Every structure is written in structure tokens, then in C-alpha cells.
Amino acid sequence: MNIKTKLYGGLGILAFLILVLGGSGLVFINTLAENSSAIIRNNIRTVSYMESMEQTLNELHLKQTSKLDSNGDRYTYSVKAVDSLKKKLLRSLSDQQQNITESGEAEISGQLQEAIMRYLDKYEQLNSQTTLNSSLYQDFSMQYGQIQAMLAEITNLNIEAIERKNDRAQNTASSVILYMTVIGGISALLAFGLLITYPNYIVKPIRELIDRIKKIADQNYDQRLEFKTGDEYEELAQAFNRMATRLQEYESSTMAKLMNEKQRIEAIINHMHEAIIGLDREKNVLFVNAKAEELIGRDRSSLVGQYAPDIASTNDLVRKLIQDLMEGTKNEGEDSDEPDLVKIMNGDRQVFYSKETIPVITGNDAADEEKQIGTIITLKNVTHFQEMDEAKSNFVAVVSHELKTPIASINMSLRLLEDERVGKLNEEQSNLIQSIRDDTRRMKRTTKELLDLSKIESGNIQLNTQPAQPLDLIEYAYETMIMQANQKDVKLVIYCDQNLPKVKTDVQKTVWVLVNLISNAIRYTPTSGRIELKAEEKPSSIKFLVTDTGEGIAEEYLDKIFQKYFQVYADKDGDGGSGLGLAIAKEFINAQGGEIDVKSTVGKGSTFYFTLPKN
Numbered sequence: 001m002n003i004k005t006k007l008y009g010g011l012g013i014l015a016f017l018i019l020v021l022g023g024s025g026l027v028f029i030n031t032l033a034e035n036s037s038a039i040i041r042n043n044i045r046t047v048s049y050m051e052s053m054e055q056t057l058n059e060l061h062l063k064q065t066s067k068l069d070s071n072g073d074r075y076t077y078s079v080k081a082v083d084s085l086k087k088k089l090l091r092s093l094s095d096q097q098q099n100i101t102e103s104g105e106a107e108i109s110g111q112l113q114e115a116i117m118r119y120l121d122k123y124e125q126l127n128s129q130t131t132l133n134s135s136l137y138q139d140f141s142m143q144y145g146q147i148q149a150m151l152a153e154i155t156n157l158n159i160e161a162i163e164r165k166n167d168r169a170q171n172t173a174s175s176v177i178l179y180m181t182v183i184g185g186i187s188a189l190l191a192f193g194l195l196i197t198y199p200n201y202i203v204k205p206i207r208e209l210i211d212r213i214k215k216i217a218d219q220n221y222d223q224r225l226e227f228k229t230g231d232e233y234e235e236l237a238q239a240f241n242r243m244a245t246r247l248q249e250y251e252s253s254t255m256a257k258l259m260n261e262k263q264r265i266e267a268i269i270n271h272m273h274e275a276i277i278g279l280d281r282e283k284n285v286l287f288v289n290a291k292a293e294e295l296i297g298r299d300r301s302s303l304v305g306q307y308a309p310d311i312a313s314t315n316d317l318v319r320k321l322i323q324d325l326m327e328g329t330k331n332e333g334e335d336s337d338e339p340d341l342v343k344i345m346n347g348d349r350q351v352f353y354s355k356e357t358i359p360v361i362t363g364n365d366a367a368d369e370e371k372q373i374g375t376i377i378t379l380k381n382v383t384h385f386q387e388m389d390e391a392k393s394n395f396v397a398v399v400s401h402e403l404k405t406p407i408a409s410i411n412m413s414l415r416l417l418e419d420e421r422v423g424k425l426n427e428e429q430s431n432l433i434q435s436i437r438d439d440t441r442r443m444k445r446t447t448k449e450l451l452d453l454s455k456i457e458s459g460n461i462q463l464n465t466q467p468a469q470p471l472d473l474i475e476y477a478y479e480t481m482i483m484q485a486n487q488k489d490v491k492l493v494i495y496c497d498q499n500l501p502k503v504k505t506d507v508q509k510t511v512w513v514l515v516n517l518i519s520n521a522i523r524y525t526p527t528s529g530r531i532e533l534k535a536e537e538k539p540s541s542i543k544f545l546v547t548d549t550g551e552g553i554a555e556e557y558l559d560k561i562f563q564k565y566f567q568v569y570a571d572k573d574g575d576g577g578s579g580l581g582l583a584i585a586k587e588f589i590n591a592q593g594g595e596i597d598v599k600s601t602v603g604k605g606s607t608f609y610f611t612l613p614k615n
């Protein structure tokens with residue numbers, strides 16, 4: 001039976017109860033009505049006919065008897081009035097004949113009719129006789145008595161009937177009340193029962209379904225519904241159970257796939273030559289691969305799940321690895337361009353690893369927000385590159401050192417050639433000598449820069465720091481470069497307070513940096529340009545600025561020009577820059593605890609600036 005049929009059933013029962021109640025009420029009311037008014041009305045009518053007949057008869061009889069009493073005065077009453085009374089009497093009699101209701105009443109009514117006829121007959125006989133016939137009068141009186149008795153008898157018969165019917169109506173009313181109470185009670189009970197069970201019957205399975213669906217939503221897929229109602233709910237339960245089974249199967253197959261994937265990725269990570277360490281957002285170790293285990297020197301089981309800073313307190317390598325995370329030097333989500341170098345002693349051999357800290361970001365496309373869920377730290381063995389780099393630095397150092405002597409001797413020879421005592425040169429020879437001199441100067445400069453760089457790379461920068469007045473530093477550089485500036489018709493001006501606090505610096509190297517910056521500025525500034533040299537006081541340092549009105553540097557090159565051998569336009573003007581000047585300047589400034597950077601607008605000019613700590 002489906003829900004619709006059941007609903008029809010329930011509502012049908014209610015409708016049936018209402019019909020039963022209403023119908024039985026109608027039947028009972030009808031019975032009551034029949035028992036009371038309609039039937040009683042007939043009896044009351046008879047009683048009223050009897051009364052009317054008795055009254056009419058009395059009047060009629062009085063007219064005759066009064067005449068008889070006042071002897072001789074026989075025609076004194078009005079014949080018309082007597083006739084009217086007779087008619088009235090007969091009419092009432094006829095009405096009564098048509099209103100027979102009780103058993104025996106018809107018979108008495110018949111006798112009454114006969115008695116009235118006889119009485120009226122005697123009435124006429126008495127009128128027609130001149131002298132009073134006593135036997136006739138006696139009969140007449142007897143008939144009158146009989147009629148009265150009959151009238152009383154019929155009246156009594158009907159009054160008794162009224163009483164009887166009244167009793168019966170009373171009884172019927174009591175029965176009706178009883179029946180109605182019983183039927184009403186049963187109906188009310190049935191309706192009440194339906195009222196309690198029906199909503200529950202409809203709602204309970206729905207509640208249970210909602211409950212199970214919520215659990216399924218919480219990935220609790222072993223939910224099943226057991227409705228044995230034989231209706232749509234049972235069908236619904238079967239469909240639900242099918243769905244839950246499918247979900248369960250799907251979940252277990254997805255889980256198996258995921259597990260497979262996980263194992264595969266773990267195997268890959270484990271077999272990688274790089275050491276890999278995964279941290280969650282709270283810096284707890286999520287995983288380490290075999291290489292990382294080996295380098296850290298601890299078992300995976302003693303690392304996974306541990307708070308990384310706790311491990312760092314007893315392990316130098318881990319401390320180095322999470323240093324950035326702890327100091328927050330790298331903002332979350334920011335990746336550094338240059339991987340850090342980590343040096344690890346392997347026996348008595350140095351092993352170099354480049355460290356990379358990669359934030360793991362999850363993107364939520366819908367909300368368009370990114371969230372860091374952890375960090376991966378990798379260590380790549382770069383000892384081989386490091387060794388090659390060292391070899392290269394050594395080679396550069398040796399070559400540049402070896403070049404110094406021949407360059408010096410070329411210079412010496414040039415000076416000799418220029419000496420008129422050796423021989424006078426013609427113009428063409430002088431021009432050749434000049435170009436050899438320029439090339440030699442450039443070669444000397446490049447050789448010196450290469451030598452400086454190799455010293456820096458081998459970590460051999462010797463700083464000879466002392467307090468120095470910023471204006472003095474600027475003026476040294478100014479003196480060195482003013483000639484070159486004038487030659488190119490570029491204005492070189494100083495804006496510097498002579499009372500600025502002193503800086504702690506290696507004067508030679510800082511002047512070298514300033515000279516290099518001014519030299520670049522002159523080189524990249526067109527004729528009649530302007531170069532400003534400034535020094536400003538900052539809270540803990542002095543900032544030196546070299547501003548030119550040159551061609552400027554495009555934004556994409558700004559972070560590259562401090563790298564070794566980088567040139568925006570290689571050898572553009574044939575002046576043969578090496579691309580090393582700014583790289584060396586950066587090393588010199590950083591070695592002194594300062595920072596160097598540039599701001600530039602293409603077509604307007606550039607400002608190179610660096611800071612040096614106050615003394």
C-alpha cells in the first residue's frame with residue numbers, strides 16, 4: 001500500500017466517522033421527532049375535538065333542557081343557532097373520525113357517531129312533540145350521558161397515549177444520548193488515534209532519513225535504512241541504501257588509489273638524492289626522506305611528528321635549515337632567488353648543500369585566496385659546483401695575477417715608445433700608441449676587478465676599517481673622477497653636510513665603490529648631463545647617493561645588475577665594461593654591514609645608493 005492510499009485510508013476513516021456520527025444523529029433526531037411532536041399532535045387534536053364536541057354538546061343540550069324546564073316556551077331558542085351547533089358537533093365528529101390514532105379509538109368513535117346521531121334524532125323528536133314525553137326525554141338524557149362518557153373515554157385514551165408516547169420519547173432521547181455518546185466516543189477515540197499515529201507515521205521516516213543523510217555527509221558511509229512499510233518509504237530506504245553502498249565502494253576505491261599514489265610519491269621522495277624535509281603550518285615535521293635522515297643523523301621515527309624548533313635545539317643542521325622560518329626573514333609565500341649554501345663536514349671533507357625553502361600554498365579558486373599549509377625544505381648537494389667555482393676563482397686569480405706583469409711591461413714599453421729620446425713617432429704611430437694605451441688601461445682595470453672578485457669569492461676580503469667623515473669619502477672619489485666628468489662635459493656636484501657623523505668603513509674600498517658608481521654614471525649619462533653626490537643621515541647609518549641624469553635602467557634589469565658579469569647592453573659603447581663593477585661594489589658594501597641598491601627611471605636617470613653603519 002503506498003503513502004497516497006494510506007493517506008486516503010486515514011482521511012477516509014475520518015470522513016466515514018463524520019458520516020456515521022451525522023447519519024446516526026439524523027436518524028435519532030428523526031425518531032425523536034416522530035415519537036414526540038407529530039404523533040402527539042394528533043392525540044392533542046383529538047383531545048381538542050373532544051373538548052369542542054363536549055362544549056358544543058353541552059350548549060346544544062342546554063338549549064333543549066332550558067326549554068323543557070320553562071314549560072310551554074318551546075320555540076324560544078333560535079333554530080338557526082341550534083343548527084349551527086349541530087353542524088359544529090358533526091364537523092368535530094367528522095374531524096375526529098379522520099384523526100384516529102389509537103387502537104380501539106375507531107370503534108369508540110363509531111359508537112360515538114351512532115350515539116350522537118341517536119341523540120340528535122331524539123333532539124328532533126323532542127322538538128316535534130308538544131307535550132313532554134318523559135320516556136323520550138329519559139332516552140335523550142341517557143344518550144347525552146353516553147356521549148359524554150364516550151367523549152371522556154376517547155379523551156382518556158388519547159391522554160394516555162400522549163403520556164405513553166411521552167415516556168417513549170423520553171426513553172428514545174435517553175437511548176439517543178447513549179448511542180450518540182458511544183458512537184461519538186468511538187469516533188473521537190479513532191480520530192485521536194489517527195491524529196497521534198498518522199503525523200508520526202509520515203514524519204518519523206523522514207526524520208530518520210535526514211539523520212542518516214547528515215551522517216553520510218560526515219563521511220560515515222555505513223548508514224542503512226530499514227523501512228518495512230511496504231510503501232514509498234521502503235522504496236526510498238532501498239534507494240538510500242544503494243547510494244550509501246556505492247559511496248562506500250567509491251570511497252574505498254578512492255582511498256586505495258590515494259594510498260597507492262601516496263606510497264608512490266613517498267618512494268620517489270625517499271629515493272631522491274636531495275634531502276627533503278616537509279613541515280606543516282605549525283612547523284611539525286611531516287616527513288623526511290632517507291637522505292635527510294642521513295644528513296640530520298637521526299632516525300625518521302624520532303623526527304616525524306616532532307616540533308622542528310625542538311629538534312633544532314639539539315641539532316645544528318636542523319637549526320640552520322629552519323633559521324629563516326624562525327626569524328621570519330622570508331615572508332610566508334615568498335621564495336628566495338638565491339638558494340642558501342649550507343656547509344656540512346663529512347669526515348674531514350667539506351660538503352656543500354644549497355638549501356631551498358619552498359612554501360606549500362593551496363589556492364582556493366572560488367574564494368580567490370591562498371593559504372600556506374606548510375613548508376618543504378630541500379638540500380641539494382652542490383659540492384661539485386662549489387669545487388668547480390673555486391677552481392674557476394683560482395684560475396681567474398692566477399690568470400689575472402699572471403697578466404699583471406705583462407701589462408706592466410706593456411705600459412713600460414709604451415712609455416719608452418712615447419719618449420722622444422727613443423725616436424720621434426709620426427701621427428699614425430702616435431694614434432696606434434694611444435689606442436694600445438686605452439686597451440691596456442681597460443685590460444688593467446678588468447684584471448684588477450677579476451683579481452678583486454677572486455679574492456672576494458675565496459672569502460679573502462681584508463677589511464681595514466676606520467672612522468671616516470662621509471664628506472671626505474665623497475671628496476676623494478670626486479677628485480678622482482672630476483677630470484673624466486669634465487672631459488665628457490658632465491657636471492659633478494656634491495651635496496653633503498660636513499658635520500655628518502662619521503662612518504666605520506674601509507676607506508679604500510668605499511672610495512672604490514663611489515668611484516665605480518661615478519664612473520658608471522659618467523659612462524651612461526650624455527654630454528652636459530649632471531651627476532649629484534649626496535650623503536644623508538639615517539637612524540643607524542649614513543646613506544650615500546649617486547644620482548645621474550642618464551639613460552636609466554629598465555625595471556626588469558634592476559635586480560640583475562648587481563650579479564657578476566651582467567651587462568644590460570654588453571659592450572655597448574665599446575668601452576669594454578666587464579659587468580663586474582657593481583657585483584664587487586655589492587660585496588664590498590655588504591662586507592661592511594651595509595646595503596646597496598638602485599632606483600631608476602628609463603630616460604630620466606638612475607640613483608645608486610648604499611648605506612654604511614655609523615661609527
Ligand code: ADP
Nearest residue numbers: 520521524561567568569577578579580581582
Ligand atoms: P660594467 O663594468 O659593465 O659597467 P657594472 O657592474 O658596473 O659593469 O654595471 C653593470 C651594468 O649596469 C652595466 O652594464 C650597465 O648596463 C648598468 N649600469 C650601471 N650603472 C648605470 C648607470 N648609472 N646608468 C645606467 N646603467 C647603468
